[in-house]
Amino acid sequence: MKHYKGYLIDLDGTMYRGEEKIEAASRFVQKLIEKELPYLFVTNNSSRTPKQVADKLVSMGIPTTEGHVFTTSMATAQYIDETHGKANTFMIGENGLEEALINQGLKVTDKDVDVVVMGIDRNITYEKLSIACLAIRNGARFLSTNGDVAIPTERGLLPGNGSLTSVVRVSTGVEPTFIGKPESIIVDQALEVLGVPLDDTVMVGDNYQTDIMAGINANMDTLLVHTGVTSKEQLAIEKKKPTWSIDSLDDWTVL
Amino acid sequence: MKHYKGYLIDLDGTMYRGEEKIEAASRFVQKLIEKELPYLFVTNNSSRTPKQVADKLVSMGIPTTEGHVFTTSMATAQYIDETHGKANTFMIGENGLEEALINQGLKVTDKDVDVVVMGIDRNITYEKLSIACLAIRNGARFLSTNGDVAIPTERGLLPGNGSLTSVVRVSTGVEPTFIGKPESIIVDQALEVLGVPLDDTVMVGDNYQTDIMAGINANMDTLLVHTGVTSKEQLAIEKKKPTWSIDSLDDWTVL
DSSP: OOOOSEEEEOOBTTTEETTEEOHHHHHHHHHHHHTTOOEEEEEOOOSSOHHHHHHHHHHTTOOOOGGGEEEHHHHHHHHHHHHHSSOEEEEEOOHHHHHHHHHTTOEEOSSSOSEEEEOOOTTOOHHHHHHHHHHHHTTOEEEESOOOOEEEETTEEEEOHHHHHHHHHHHHOOOOEEOSTTSHHHHHHHHHHHTSOGGGEEEEESOIIIIIHHHHHTTOEEEEETTSSOOHHHHHTOSSOOSEEESSGGGOOOO | OOOOSEEEEOOBTTTEETTEEOHHHHHHHHHHHHTTOOEEEEEOOOSSOHHHHHHHHHHTTOOOOGGGEEEHHHHHHHHHHHHHSSOEEEEEOOHHHHHHHHHTTOEEOSSSOSEEEEOOOTTOOHHHHHHHHHHHHTTOEEEESOOOOEEEETTEEEEOHHHHHHHHHHHHOOOOEEOSTTSHHHHHHHHHHHTSOGGGEEEEESOIIIIIHHHHHTTOEEEEETTSSOOHHHHHTOSSOOSEEESSGGGOOOO
């Protein structure tokens, strides 16, 4: 164990599993609060607003406010502002992405587009995809909130944003910049919001390919908890190990 | 010049350019009719029915009946019947594909799906993509009418079926079987319909990557006409040349 001054924490598989509580999660967050350690939930889910995410966590007994939630939509909006200023942004996405772009002061439009952003959109249409392709062929920057190819649901694995993004990638031949985990962009943005130096922060998650790789790509310590995607057997074959790995968040002593 | 007993002929770029007539095309087809040579128009357009295609050709002064049109939707329906019998087929596509599947006696359904087919669908929805992904993860065969990544329109290049297909390919990790040009499947099917042996038939088209490669992949003679996609300069860098290349169909003597 090491004394970390800040925690970046994944949600699904780490704080809960779909609609199922992970009991140790609530105890873990309670300990962070008792020690007055800053924490931020970092999620690749672009469709929900921070309020929707916080409401779900509270309903699962995990103490949270909107201020503890950092979505890939917020990271994307912040990234656009830093790299392109108040750009004309065409988005394919849902509420969470739209709110994040507007809150950042960006103009959401399909005219004179500087930046195209794709996030999961369950109301996707051929017309939206067409506008995105035309704008990118016309020189617009191409961003995508995350590269997840599938979303677990009770019906099975449905198309994720990474697969929707491939329509525009394949049609235009232009590779998007992905913002979410495992990219370091979302981690760098989250650290700014958390306000704790990288060396003093740990990234906590259940998914080696996204959560842990995001931490590794950002050069920070990582804590893998085997309550979700990545099993011990799967971890055994990975060359770059997380700094720490545990079976349950109950096994972690918050110093 | 060689005496061919049958002609497979591309449409856009060869018989017309979008809504623009190619004058030599009508004279060329007239000569085939005078010599009583069988010909079949072979198109990667899956959205139109043979009647719609024939109507457009007639309106451009090119003598045609429905029987002269072979679409990739017809090739796909025939391929399913040959490989899977009267399979339960889930389709993403437009009129031309639906009509072809039904005419082939296949059951178009989203239940107990044996085969998933994707063709261009300008009413594509997340739900259709979800059903396709779930069926393929459940073991259904994955076909796609064609791999064209972009469609030329007056607005610019819009997403083609190859790019829509990538959603399901990327999400499931399953590679589809493509039916249309440059695959040899559509050519083999077309030759059956034409009723002329491969060695006596020539594939005529303007696009090296699709029309000519389809002929080459099917081991048949090819005739490239520089009235559409592929310029002389582009052809010069290709290693495998078409059997013949000409500037205009007027330069071809029908023997």
